[in-house]
Amino acid sequence: MSEHENITDLPRSAEEPIDGGAIPRAGRDAMATLRRAQQLVSDAQAAIEEVSRVMGQETDDGPLTGADARLAIAESERQNLADRLVEVEHQVGRLMTLYVATYQLHASLDPLEVQSTIAEIALNLIGAEQFVLLLVDEEDKGFEVRIIQGGADTRWEQTQRYQGGDPLVDGALADGGLRFGPSEESPALAVVPLRVQDVTVGALVILKLLEHKPALVKEDHDLLDLLGAHAASAIFASRVYSKTARKLRTLESLIRLVNQG
């Protein structure tokens, strides 16, 4: 820096004679050139100081050298990227789980297979040890207990139909909102209403988690949310398909009979 300081005492203007006009024009031109050079050096100094300010991180032993500073920045950026990579990997894993759950729910048009997939998601992806799947009876619009997994409490095992009485389940079936418990009135950890086009076609009632799964986490909430929508449409589609296929078979049988007669 000192090498630049020895040219800071030049006259403020090239037109301002320092010798009362004795220096010829060529000298004044040279002075103007020097002033421009001084300005360039001054700008360069400012730029260097700015770069040093940005790059130079001071340690207890004093300012870091340029190479050390760059290394420190590179290390910090590497750490930042590594953290982001871990986060992105985690998000990719979550998306894969959601994708697979959705894929498998819509992989079959057999109502029993769809129910089985819901049970597999509850057990393998959510970690539910005890749960109950309720599905609407299309004739009387009541809710049937279709799956009881993991020895759910006797209240569920003794009935083929849900009669009401659990406020979390009743609330979820009534307004289609996801409910989390347990509460004094309900042992359910979560009630996932299965809804399609504003109609509740069933609910998944989670009563107990696997021992090594302490609680439902944010990822589970995403999965339960997805399950509520996709399981409902998968059940709906499979029921419609199964009904249509049955009618088709009946019609084909009738046609065969007519043709034979």
Add this chain to the structure above:
Amino acid sequence: MSLVSGKKILVVEDSRLIHKMYEVMLRPITLLSAFDGREGFEKLRQTPDVDMIILDINMPKMTGLEFLAQIKAIPDLAKIPVLIVSTEGKEEQVARGLQAGASAYLRKPFQREELLRIVNRIEAKQPAA
């Protein structure tokens, strides 16, 4: 976290959902699928050059532990590393799986990072082909 292509893993698992999960998470590894222990054993007899077996415990016809006992009794198959992935997560259940000869034990539900870490770790311990 990436996986080495060209490897072959036999998945013995009764859930189609979990088969699909492995298919998505373990790309580009080649997977052979079996839905119970008996089918898994049959697959292994036909294709014994698998690099690893991912095994569930609760399955129809032949459980994971029965399958494990059978392959550990056959010297050529006994050296294939086995990763148990199960909802059975109590300490004694994990210990039973490891004592039966599994290389590692992963509890369901699992996260992709955990699965890849264990698969890579088992893979790294294997002697180069």
